[in-house]
Amino acid sequence: MAAAGCGGSRADNGYGGQQARRRKGPGALATGYLVIYNVVMTAGWLVIAVGLVRAYLAKGSYHSLYYSIEKPLKFFQTGALLEILHCALGIVPSSVVLTAFQVMSRVFLTWAVTHSVKEPGSMQSHLGRCIAKCHKCSTLSKGLSAQVSSMVKSRIKFSHSFMELVQTEDSVLLFVVAWTITEIIRYSFYTFSLLNHLPYLIKWARYTLFIVLYPMGVSGELLTIYAALPFVRQSGLYSISLPNKYNFSFDYYTFLILVMISYIPIFPQLYFHMLHQRRKVLSHTEEHRKSE
Numbered sequence: 001m002a003a004a005g006c007g008g009s010r011a012d013n014g015y016g017g018q019q020a021r022r023r024k025g026p027g028a029l030a031t032g033y034l035v036i037y038n039v040v041m042t043a044g045w046l047v048i049a050v051g052l053v054r055a056y057l058a059k060g061s062y063h064s065l066y067y068s069i070e071k072p073l074k075f076f077q078t079g080a081l082l083e084i085l086h087c088a089l090g091i092v093p094s095s096v097v098l099t100a101f102q103v104m105s106r107v108f109l110t111w112a113v114t115h116s117v118k119e120p121g122s123m124q125s126h127l128g129r130c131i132a133k134c135h136k137c138s139t140l141s142k143g144l145s146a147q148v149s150s151m152v153k154s155r156i157k158f159s160h161s162f163m164e165l166v167q168t169e170d171s172v173l174l175f176v177v178a179w180t181i182t183e184i185i186r187y188s189f190y191t192f193s194l195l196n197h198l199p200y201l202i203k204w205a206r207y208t209l210f211i212v213l214y215p216m217g218v219s220g221e222l223l224t225i226y227a228a229l230p231f232v233r234q235s236g237l238y239s240i241s242l243p244n245k246y247n248f249s250f251d252y253y254t255f256l257i258l259v260m261i262s263y264i265p266i267f268p269q270l271y272f273h274m275l276h277q278r279r280k281v282l283s284h285t286e287e288h289r290k291s292e
Helices: 028-059 070-079 082-089 096-115 120-136 142-167 170-194 200-206 210-235 252-291
Strands: none
Touching: 028 070, 028 082, 028 170, 070 096, 070 170, 082 096, 096 142, 096 170, 096 210, 142 210, 170 200, 170 210, 200 252, 210 252
16 A cells, blocks of 8 residues: 555656646646645645754754654645545546555555654553543452553553654654655656746656665655554554444554555556656657757
8 A cells, every 4th residue: 555655756647747748738727726736845845854954953863853844744745635636626637546546655654654653652641541540430449450550551661662663763764755855856846847847857856766765765664664563463553343333343453564565566566667657758858859
């Protein structure tokens, strides 16, 4: 699932491609809106890039930089959901299914993995309230109450170690940096394509830097999901157990493992597809420049 939107590149969403040029473009109103959208998204990811650099210079370390850009990262990555709507409305000539698959994969990693494994403090306070309720419950004996309290306290210690591990993992910074560079280039590419003034440097970066950024992003995503697995298994995060009134069960731990396995067939296909696109687009550009 997540592999589709990872790190280095995303399939061309219809801006500036050879096939797109032969189609009727969006109207003036739609073009104006798309330009504004892409400019805002470019600026947003530039804010994230600047935030990372400033935090690094202030700390003198690359560890735990995620917290310095957490809010803008969530906002602008979630803002990419509008791209699905653009395809559905037909103002961008790209597959709704493919775009949804790619966008939702990153939104999933942002919210359902990185965000959901929360900071230790919030979970400790929640479990602390559970202990208080256990002590106040008149139906529990003192021995049982002490046993429950001990179990919950041990859960706090476990949760602290794994929750702190995930959001401070270097792998998070790995995919965030890959996403940030990719999205600055991608939205700039779309903006200039819509304005019919695409600099060669941006086109070259769009179809070249993914060679490094794509594997970098994939590695960061996989390592982050892997780091979250122990906590997910122990806490039962997002899992649904039987019996319940819906007679339905769901194991989020197993689901994350399946997501990781899905990278095996998906990553090579997308990577080699982009390599093919690179040869096609850049060779056409070189031929066009020579003919001039």
